[in-house]
Amino acid sequence: MFPARFAPLLSAAIMSGLMSCIVTCVATVRAVGVAPGMAAKWMSAWMLAWPIALVVLLFVAPLTRRLVAALVRSET
Numbered sequence: 177m178f179p180a181r182f183a184p185l186l187s188a189a190i191m192s193g194l195m196s197c198i199v200t201c202v203a204t205v206r207a208v209g210v211a212p213g214m215a216a217k218w219m220s221a222w223m224l225a226w227p228i229a230l231v232v233l234l235f236v237a238p239l240t241r242r243l244v245a246a247l248v249r250s251e252t
Contacts, residue, residue, distance in 0.1 A: 188237060192229035200225050 178186055204218040 184237070185234070188233045189230055192233045193226055196225040196229040197222055 200221040201218050204214060204221055208214055208217055
């Protein structure tokens, strides 16, 4: 288990990992089709995309939270 202070980092790592995995899979299948070697190409693309997605998400998440807070009404 991780201490609660790591929740934002863990959330960003999981979200960026899942999203980059899905997007690189779709992009790889679209580019090369379901063919021999496709999985290796996909994993190569994913390993490049995941750290980039994580860094971007860490910087963009606070801005996104502020934007969402500005766009929604309080329900109290």
